[in-house]
Amino acid sequence: MRYCAGYRFALLFTFFIVSFAALSGVARSEVPFNFTMPQSRVVVKVSDPSLLPDAAAAKPNYFKLARQEPPLIVSGWLEPAQQYKGLNAFWEGESRSPAYAGARAPVRVETLREGAWEVVAFDVSLPGAVQSNLRAERVEAGTWIDLHLSTVARATIPPTKLRAELMAALRQVQVLVK
Known part of the structure; x- marks a missing residue:
């Protein structure tokens, strides 16, 4: 009986230590994030382990990854290639969005x-900050990949630094053909 109680205590103690260790640090993913759709021939792979999926935002053709510090959001859509009319047409439509009206x-x-x-x-x-964004577009194997990367920082941080950080994050995104 004594052995059983000691074993349970050791098991609970180990569980507590592992749980505490997991909660005490920065959340990290152990594997790259992969996103695809059955009708697509591509897989979007994001290798940054600090980016965690936002399951509440997930849709069949959409994903969203985020981290708190330094702030970064990577989201993306997969669409049929024929829907992509080129970067100029895409940006013209995006920039007319009410989300980017007035002060924004x-x-x-x-x-x-x-x-x-x-x-x-x-x-x-x-107010007191700048949000830096990239919209990255690519057509591969019959699929249009539309990514939105964004970060926010105090207005004292040079926008060129934020943009460089976003470009570095984009370089970590791979598109693989199934």
């Missing part, structure tokens, strides 16, 4: 290229 109008807008990605980089001014 995009500033420092520039188009970039990062490997196979066509990118629109832009910032949104917030």
Whole structure:
């Protein structure tokens, strides 16, 4: 009987220590995040272990990953390739969105290229802060991959630094053909 009680105590103690260790640090994923759809021939792979899936936001063709510090959100959609009409047409539609009206109008807008990605980089001014964004577009194996990467920081942080951090995060995204 004594052995059984000691065993239970050791088991509970181990569980407590493991649980505490898991909660005490920064949350990290042990494996890369992979996203696909049955009708798509691609898999979007995000290897940054600090980005965790937001299950509440998940939809069949949409994913969202986030981390708290430093703040970063990576979200994406998979659509049929024929729906993509090119970066200029895409950005024209996006920039007309009510979400970017008035004080939230995009500033420092520039188009970039990062490997196979066509990118629109832009910032949104917030009270005492700046939100830096990338919209990265790519067509691969009949699928349009639309990513939105964003971060926010105090207005004293140079927007060029934020943009460079987002571009580095984009470089960690792989698109694999199934």
